Amino acid sequence: MNNIVSACGAEQGLITVDQALDLIRDKIQVLETENLKLNQALNRYLAEDIYSSINLPLFSQSAVDGYALSAPSTIEPNRSFALVGEIQAGHASELQLTQGQAVRIFTGAKIPLGTTTVARQEIVKIIDSSRIEITESLKAHTDIRDVGEEIAVGDLLASSGQQLSVGAIASLSMAGIQTVNVFQYPKVAVVITGDEVAASVEDFAAGKIFDANAPLIQAWFQQQSQQVEIFHVADTEHAVTALIQTLSKAYDLILTTGGVSVGDYDFIRPVTLNLGFEQIFWKVKQKPGKPIFFATLQRADHSACYLLGLPGNPAAVYMGMQIYTSAVLNALQGQKQPPNWFSAVLTHDVKMDARERFLRMSASFDQSILKVKSLSKQQSHMLSNLMQANCLVRIPAGQTMLEGQIVQGLFIGS
Amino acid sequence: MNNIVSACGAEQGLITVDQALDLIRDKIQVLETENLKLNQALNRYLAEDIYSSINLPLFSQSAVDGYALSAPSTIEPNRSFALVGEIQAGHASELQLTQGQAVRIFTGAKIPLGTTTVARQEIVKIIDSSRIEITESLKAHTDIRDVGEEIAVGDLLASSGQQLSVGAIASLSMAGIQTVNVFQYPKVAVVITGDEVAASVEDFAAGKIFDANAPLIQAWFQQQSQQVEIFHVADTEHAVTALIQTLSKAYDLILTTGGVSVGDYDFIRPVTLNLGFEQIFWKVKQKPGKPIFFATLQRADHSACYLLGLPGNPAAVYMGMQIYTSAVLNALQGQKQPPNWFSAVLTHDVKMDARERFLRMSASFDQSILKVKSLSKQQSHMLSNLMQANCLVRIPAGQTMLEGQIVQGLFIGS
Known part of the structure; x- marks a missing residue:
């Protein structure tokens, strides 16, 4: 884990993670609704x-394979019935039983009028093709699923x-x-900034690095059965302006990675504000991902485009997707509940940091108690511990956390 | 919850859930491998x-926006450096620093040869275009990410x-x-049997029911970003034989729903055995889903087709997908670990049943302890509690479970 207490954590006036999440839920305008076939509506x-x-059940039906019977009260062993027909599941029948009659019936089949109880086939002896005998005592209304008993x-x-x-x-x-x-599910565009990011093998040269962010974001949406469009943009004010302007007309949400800090080449925020976006927040007292930026543009048709600017380092992108992108996507779809944090016991001390941290950890159950253990390589440019991590754990700002203390977290899949 | 102790639970010779899962893992022949682009390989x-x-990092780089410096040891406040250039992230530089020189540098940019430390911009005063001054004491090798320090x-x-x-x-x-x-991911065909199941609104008539099984299975695979082909078949030996024979040539796994019990119209097992499938197991001491059937057909090319026959009631199908279909799909892909059961505390007593049960429950964390609570309407023809359930909990066979006892379960998504 990263034990460095970063000097920039002391920066004044940063909002907290919970304040940022509240702002997302408060400021987002819910999308329109649409009618979908149920089988297109997963998630x-x-x-x-x-x-x-x-x-539900749609009609009173047999709960077993057996015989529907008509008898005035409890049936004593060895009583016999006249067999008058058969009703298969899924086939309607006009049969009506009178006292002393039985009909062969199958699980889920509609019981005929006059049925008082059902005998499962294990307690029925077949005498001949027109007569059966019940071998055990059988109460009225046995093995019948009543119409409407569920719903x-x-x-x-x-x-x-x-x-x-x-x-x-x-x-x-x-x-x-x-x-x-x-x-409606939001239309999402993803913008990968940073000249240091190689968009393809051909781009790779001294000073460039392999891109984890586009594959990460693409896989994240694929995991939720959603597609996104991914754009790479050069670190120039002109290129960033042209792209954001175009996207802001067609998408509900623009996700960007990189370019939101205060470096000389961090164009996302100034460009966005120049294009008429209104800042909702910039900079959260968290690690990783402090310079996260969130803004909105009101369009002429009264719809809105939102821009969530994630810092460019992959750990910040990963945390940003789990915590902030989820919250934005949910809020756009009218779901404004906080995430479903688990609570878990720390298995070791965690040093204090001025900012709230999201640590990649390994969680496991021990006799119903969820225990979490930090993994090495937590720094913001490192991702390799995601091969082992199964949760993100929140470590509050400004507190040394001790073994045995309770923390909140989110499962992040296998 | 269903408190009925079913008579058929007493049936002799049924295998247990764990025995069935072991057989799946032992008997399944792992599929071939394939090379995929990483971005096609999720899950x-x-x-x-x-x-x-x-x-990783690919090269030694700056961890901050600031200045790369060349100095023999710790730098004292107010020391000045000659500014000789700028290196942007993603741009290679031939620069080589000598003692007393500085270069403007950005997060992630390759530090030039001769760099001994990096000063973040917050502790640098710009004197003029060719000179900077360090305002705080600065140790050697600060804010440098070393080549290979992660990997x-x-x-x-x-x-x-x-x-x-x-x-x-x-x-x-x-x-x-x-x-x-x-x-390889298995090629899966799904066969929905049962004349009582309406395949479409047009099919719906007295004695038929709406089909939950096809939508359930389709959504289940969609949740894992996989497609399946779904076939409906009439309850006749001829139709079932023709379909299974065709599918067994082209698919790795045939999933069927319904028709695996001992009813007069339960054709799946006899048809499958007639076609040359070898039974791996039939009937598990569980509720729901007792008559589950698993078989394999060795093909001429030494590959195998597996058939997992789930009982037709929707609760058995739901449990069957979570517990058995998962295990089969994983085993076909070489993953033979048991499921990742959680352990949780029961918040109420659960009556004894002769068979092991999978109850749909609601799980929540209370100060790191996972607590589970059963939902009403657990019977095998009922599904409506899936609107509230977030886990399936195993209740061991033949034991009354008391409030406070520990049980195993699986989360089943929101």
């Missing part, structure tokens, strides 16, 4: 409450704001939901 | 160890078997890795 946020228009017409199935997980898609499908009203 | 498993062919040529970057997460892709990109040798 989207609902823009409507959904009520059931059907009962009744008019029940709330899902609430506005809820994210459509795999399970939610399955559950709504079962209730016959075919389309959903959801918030 | 794949490496089939090679990867060693670095470069140093040296020949260091192991990633090991065979490791999954390529977003962080891994970023980290390998930074080390200049362009292509990777990974295990």
Whole structure:
């Protein structure tokens, strides 16, 4: 871990991580909604409450493979019934049972009118093609799934704001939901700045470095089943201006990497402000990623373009995607809850730093307690510990944290 | 939660969940490997160890925006240097510093030969265009990132078997890795059986139900950025035979839903065995999903086709995807570790059942302790609690579990 207490952490007037996240949630204007087929809506946020228009089960049905019976009360062993037919799952039947009659039935098949109970096939002896016998005592209303016992017409199935997980898609499908009203997913452009970043092998020359940021951001969006367009731009005011101006007309969010500090070649912020963007925040008291920049441009049609400027070092980009880009994408889709931080026990001391830190750690469960352990190589130009890390842990500013203390964090996938 | 102790749980000779998972890992023949561009390899498993062919950093560089200096030892305040040029990040320089010289430099730029330390711009006073003064004491070798300090040529970057997460892709990109040798992702066909399942709105009629299984499986694969082909088949021996025979020639894995029990219309197992598949297991002592079926067909070219037959009820399909399909897909890609079970504390008693159960629960952290709480509507034909569930929890067979006891589970996404 990086034990250096950086002098620039002492800079006055920086906002905190939580203040930055609050600003994202407060200032962002939610996107329009759209109607999608349910099978196109994975991971989207609902823009409507959904009520059931059907009962689930749709009809009273057998819970087992066996026989639907008609009998006035509990059936004693050795009682026999007249077998009058068969009902396969998925096939409608006009049959109506009268007392003493039975019908062969299968799991999920609609029980005929007159059914009082169902005997699973394990307790049925077949006498001949027209007669069966029940071998055990059997109560009324056994192994019947009643119409509407899970969901009744008019029940709330899902609430506005809820994210459509795999399970939610399955559950709504079962209730016959075919389309959903959801918030639009933002159109995102990614701008990679920095002459030191090689865009391809051909670009690679002394003084340039391999680009981790474009692959990182592309993979991050791919992980959420989303595509992004990636643009590389040279470190000149003219090139940056032309690109941002063009993108600001067509995209809801422009993500940039690099060029947001105070170096002589850090054009993102001045260019953006010149183009009419309004700064929401610049610089957060955090490590990595202090010079993060967030701004908005109101367009003539009253829609907005947002620009999230991540610092160029890959550790800041990685943290920025997990913490800030997530928050921006969610807020644009009306989801303004804080991230789902876990709490965990530190397995070792962590030295104080003037800024809040996000450390890449390894988390594991020990008898229900989540324990986190820092990995080496935490500096902002280093990423190799992401091969082992499974979480980002927040270390509060200005505090020495001791082994056994509780910290917050986020899982970041395997 | 379902408190019914099912009679069929007492069935003799069923294997346990862990035995079934062991059989999957033992019996599966790993797929061939392929070379992919790194940016196409998200979530794949490496089939090679990867060693670095470069140093990281690639060259010694400045860690800050400031001035590279040449001085024999610690620099005292007010010492001045001759400014001889500027090096921007990404631009090579032939400059060589001699004692008493300085060069303007930016974060990530290659330090020139002769550099002994770097002064961040905050501690530098510009005297004129050719002279600067250091305002604070400055030690040798400050704010220099040394060549190879993170990774040296020949260091192991990633090991065979490791999954390529977003962080891994970023980290390998930074080390200049362009292509990777990974295990092929299995070609998967999904077969939805059951005349009771409506394939479309037009199919929907009395006695049919809305299909949760196809949307569930499609969304599950979409969540992992994978496509699958989905086929619906009628409940006839002829139709099932024709389809499975065709698919078994072209796919690595056939996933089926329904038709694996002992009902008169349960054709999957007999048809599969008739086609020459060898049964690996059938029936697991679990709830839901007892009649799960797993088989393999050796093809003439020595490759294999596997068939995983999930029971048709949606709760069994959901559990089957999370527990068994995951294990099969991983094993086909050479990943034979058990799932990454969490451990958590039960917040209430859970009644005994003869079979091991997978209950859909809600998990949350309380001061680093993960606590799980069961949701209502756990029966196998019910899915609506997936709107709230965020984990599947294993309840051991034949034990009453008490509040405060530790259980294992898996997170299942938001």
